[in-house]
Amino acid sequence: MRDLWLEHLQLRLPQRADALLGERLYGCIRQAILDGVFATGSRLPAxxxxxxxxxxxxxTVTKVFDQLLVEGFLTARVGSGTFVADLDSAYPLRQPGGALPDAGSDAPTGLSRRGAALIEHASASVRQWGAFMPGVPDVRLFPHVRLQRRLAALSASAAPGMLSYPEQGGDPQLRRALANHLTLVRGVHCAPERILITEGLHQGIDLISRLLADPGDLAWLEEPGYWGIRRLLEINGLDTQPVAVDDEGMRPEEPFGRPPRLIFTTPSHHYPLGAVMSIQRRRQLLDLARRFDALIVEDDYDSEFRYSGSPIPSLQGLEPGAPVIYAGTFSKTIYPGLRIAYLVLPEALAEGFSSAYLDLHRGGHGLTQRALAEFIDSGEYARHVRRMRSVYGRRREQLSSLIDARFGTSLLPADARDRAGLHLVLQLPDAVDDVALARESAAQGVLVRPLSCYYAGETVRRGLMLGYASVDESEMCVPFERLAACIERAMAE
Structure with missing residues (x-):
């Protein structure tokens, strides 16, 4: 048997001495055992x-033997030698003769029912940049060098705590900077202790659904509304009820039926249609939340980019102690890859949310959070937002002009022109398949989103969402001509 081992290894071990010789010997012996070349109990040469x-x-041989002994491929008997270990209990799926089945032939690849449902209804675009992808800012215009300088300086002198697991709730300096900014700019009632930093808004919504609702509880969602929130809630076992939106925002009306546990809304700039919730609706929603013992989750979507009139104050700041969780993100004002968002929680929930967040997600990026805090405190963040508001306003006007020149006001009526945000919504006839149209446009290299995908009920409106933020005015004409040709073909069918 020892001669067979030598013969087998001599044939397979390259005869050259280098630093990887031990690794190759280890691999040869290990593979011979896995392939069943030598049976359980076979004695290796000394x-x-x-x-x-x-x-x-x-x-070299001794080190290889030691490694294989640690991993359980070999066993050693004092005074007797080294032997191939019994792997049957460790590898119960071994085929007759000792060989393992081919990789992937019988691998357990079945998804759970929840996983299969999630994948079946996945809606995120594979491509996330280019004309006219909605919801994407121009990441090229952010002052990256200034933020990187702050990161470099912090890295050079970082205290151990900044490089360890995060503090409860996130970086304290960022929470203070956010509290000051939100109080001043958005009229939010908050203190640093009530702010929880999360890695993206989706993570915050996931935490809300886990901590504040049980499977089978009901959540109200705007109709139309962001499909990503609906996916998160449903995958966590919540029932969702679409609530229609009109020119004054979410429209809850009697009879209400089963009371909701959570109410999700974008009151300052409805996504995707752009309505601003009236003060009457805001008070009605707050009253309903108290009556139902529900919590409102206010997604302050694109509130920074308003091109006419004064900024719309937050729903959360309308009255002290409002039953509202205020949610925001830096994805549009800085860039999505930053993955920093935040929740402003009612005082009674703040400590529990922070504790649960550390257990479930841990969080991180302490240096980035601190650099962002300095960026806000210095005033550079506010200056960047003001600059980008001007840039996006010009791009909005350019895209509107191209639409008017090609289609008149038939697809973008004057009373439907959103004066905020990062996208426009083209209205299409009901007979036009906006999903197929978006697919054809993508094949031409132009990215748009079909409006019908944002409806959960049977009644839908057809349209296309065109993002203008990431496209310079000088670069709009060519992709718009391609898109316009696709629209004309679809409307002629």
């Missing part, structure tokens, strides 16, 4: 004998 037979150092 380390000295094997080293002499292969013309390598005994130290």
């Amino acid at each position: 380390s000295r004998e094997l080293a002499q037979g292969l013309g390598i150092s005994r130290n």
Whole structure:
């Protein structure tokens, strides 16, 4: 048997001495055992004998044996030698003769029912940049160098705490900076202790659904509304009820039926249609939340980019102690890849949310959070937002002009022109398949989103969402002509 081991390894071990010789010997022995070339209990040559037979150092052989002993491929008996271990219990799916089945042939690849449903209804675009992808800012215009300088300076002198697991709730300096900014700019009632930093808004919504609702509880969602929130809630076992939106925002009306546990809304700039919730609706929603013992989740979507009139104050700041969780993100004002968002929680929930967040997600990016805090405190963040508001306003006007010149006001009526946000919504006839149209447009290299995908009920409106933020005015004409040709073909059918 020892001669067979030598013969087998001599044929498979390249005869050259280098730093990887031990790794190759380890691989040869390990693979021979996995392939069943040598049966359980087979005795290996002594380390000295094997080293002499292969013309390598005994130290190399000893290290390989030690590693295989640790991993359980070999066993050693004092005074008897080294033997192939019994792997049957460790590898119960071994085929007759000792070989393992081919990789993937019988691998357990079945998804759970929840996983299958999630994948079946996945809606995120594979491509996330280019004309006219909605919801994407121009990441090229952010002052990256200034933020990187702050990161470099912090890295050079970082205290151990900034490089360890995050503090409860996130970086304290960022929470203070956010509290000051939100109080001043958005009229939010908050203190640093009530702010929780999350890695993206989706993570915050997921935490809300886990901590504040049980499977089977009801959540109200705007109709139309962001499909991503609906997916998160449903995958966590919540029932969702679409609530229609009109020119004054979410429209809850009697009879209400089963009371909701959570109410999700974008009151300052409805996504995707752009309505601003009236003060009457805001008070009605707050009253309903108290009556139902529900919580409102206010997604302050694109509130920074308003091109006419004064900024719309937050729903959360309308009255002290409002039953509202205010949610925001830096994805549009800085860039999506930053993955920093935040929740402003009612005082009674803040400590519990922070504790649960550390258990479930841990969080991180302490240096980035601190650099962002300095960026806000210095005033650079506010200056960047003001600059981008001007840039996006010009791009909005350019895209509107192209639409008017090609289609008049038939697809973008004057009373439907959103004066905020990062996208426009073209209205299409009901007979036009906006999903197929978006697919054809993508084949031409132009990215748009079909409006019908944002409806959960049977009644839908057809349209296309065109993002203008990431496209310079000088670069709009060519992709718009391609899109316009696709629209004209679809409307002629």
